[in-house]
Amino acid sequence: MRAGGAATTMTIACVIPVFLVGGLSVQITGDLGFGSSGVGLAVATYFGTSALASIPAGRLVERYGAVACGRAAIALSASSMLTIAAFARGLAALVIILAAGAAANSLGQLASNLLVARHVPDGRQGLLFGLKQAAIPASTLIAGACVPIIALTVGWRWAFVMAGILALTTMIPLRGLPAATPGPKRQDAKRMRPSAGLLITGAAAFCAASAASNITPFLVATAVDHGLSPAAAGLTLTMGSFVGLIARIAVGWFTDRRRADGLLLVTVMLALGSGGLALISATPLWTLPIGVIIGYVFGWSWAGVLTYAVTTTNPEAPAAASGVMQTGVYLGGMAGPFTFGIIAEHHGYAPAWIASGAIMLCAAALTAVARGLLAPGRDRARLHTG
Incomplete structure (x- = not known):
């Protein structure tokens, strides 16, 4: 520990x-x-x-x-x-x-x-x-x-x-931790190249982060646009952030306890999370807190499970493999809010949230494809060497 x-x-x-x-x-x-x-x-x-x-x-x-x-x-x-x-x-x-x-x-x-x-x-x-x-x-x-x-x-x-x-x-x-990497093999880092499955996982991470990274920066403005006071909108964001923090830990615990299939769990979470983003876009005010909770719990708590899935399917080089996934996450974190802002400015918040939900649904589909590559006898979505 x-x-x-x-x-x-x-x-x-x-x-x-x-x-x-x-x-x-x-x-x-x-x-x-x-x-x-x-x-x-x-x-x-x-x-x-x-x-x-x-x-x-x-x-x-x-x-x-x-x-x-x-x-x-x-x-x-x-x-x-x-x-x-x-x-x-x-x-x-x-x-x-x-x-x-x-x-x-x-x-x-x-x-x-x-x-x-x-x-x-x-x-x-x-x-x-x-x-x-x-x-x-x-x-x-x-x-x-x-x-x-x-x-x-x-x-x-x-x-x-x-x-x-x-x-x-x-x-x-x-201090006191082994300085070297005690992996099964010390691969030549320059020869590592991502397989098709790992690249698809990175694309899924890009889409998922593109959608999920819009929640925090645009939630307060959306809530005010729905009719909440700025103070109530801020409290809604605080509630969502706290729920999301607990959800990340709880999902990790569930993964260990049930020996869950990480990519299958991420696929389900992203599919449900897309529904949460759609609820945030809805006009009735009562759908907003429900959408926020679903969005944070399912739509923004997948990162730990996805990292777990990538590292466990790439035991020879977990850091290099997760680097491919993180590239997708960071690019999504950069592109998502930029795109959301343009849509919201020209067409309103509701279409922007619907577009985010659609992108998250695409992320779920890509994760399902990546999981299919993990089946025995198929490309294991790993880094290749050579």
């Missing part, structure tokens, strides 16, 4: 920079003199850089091990936050420094995946991957708490300073 704890804290340390930028956007934009479009550019650059770095990062983790790469990722993430605090005097500097933090995120995510895959018993990996993915909405809650506690008292830069220092402490759980 120590490896699982290290993986979870590493994930928080490496993903917190972008959530701090989002959570402190009002203070940052007011101080640095740019608008919300600048925040959108910074966040999009972050996810775009994460996508570009994921596959190379996976190969680095396979070659040098989870502990060494985890330490490097934490150090780079902490450095990016401290550098933002000290030197971000405009939008260009913020974007460039945040991009360095994105590379740390890719490396840290895949190092933490390898830690769980190599050091956690099979009967607990589903739960640990769920906990690791729950660290992401937990980072959102931490960033939100920084606003009244730090940003509105001593300034937003000190929030980055404190987060950077705390991030460095997440190296402590890595």
Whole structure:
């Protein structure tokens, strides 16, 4: 379980920079003199850089091990936050420094995946991957708490300073863990190439993230458009985020307890989640909280199970394989909100949510295809070597 704890804290340390930028956007934009479009550019650059770095990062983790790469990722993430605090005097500097933090995120995510895959018993990996993915909405809650506690008292830069220092402490759980990757084989990372099945899994992750990543940034505006007050809309988002956090852990526990078929479970979750997004688009106000709960529980809690499925079907190189999946997730996180915003601006929120639901349904279909490739005697959706 120590490896699982290290993986979870590493994930928080490496993903917190972008959530701090989002959570402190009002203070940052007011101080640095740019608008919300600048925040959108910074966040999009972050996810775009994460996508570009994921596959190379996976190969680095396979070659040098989870502990060494985890330490490097934490150090780079902490450095990016401290550098933002000290030197971000405009939008260009913020974007460039945040991009360095994105590379740390890719490396840290895949190092933490390898830690769980190599050091956690099979009967607990589903739960640990769920906990690791729950660290992401937990980072959102931490960033939100920084606003009244730090940003509105001593300034937003000190929030980055404190987060950077705390991030460095997440190296402590890595002490004592084996430095090398104790896999069945030490593959030549340069010869690893994804099979058709793994590429389809990455495409499914892209579609799923494209749809699911719209929930958090657009839910409040949609709720207000439906007639809720801003305060009630904010509470709806908080409720959904908390439910989603618990759901990620619960789904991981269920996967272990029932020895569930990970890709089948993800297929069902995405199909149900698409219905939740459709309910968010509906006109009657009573459908909104139901749609939010279904959307978060099923439509945005699949990431841990999908990571578990990818790593367990690629035991020779779990970090490199999950790097392909993470590329899809990051590209989806970048493309989804951009597309949703265009549709919402020109046609309204309801068509945008319906389109998101349709994309999530496509993700369910692609996941079912990828699962079919896992059948005995078929392409096992793995990385090939040679």
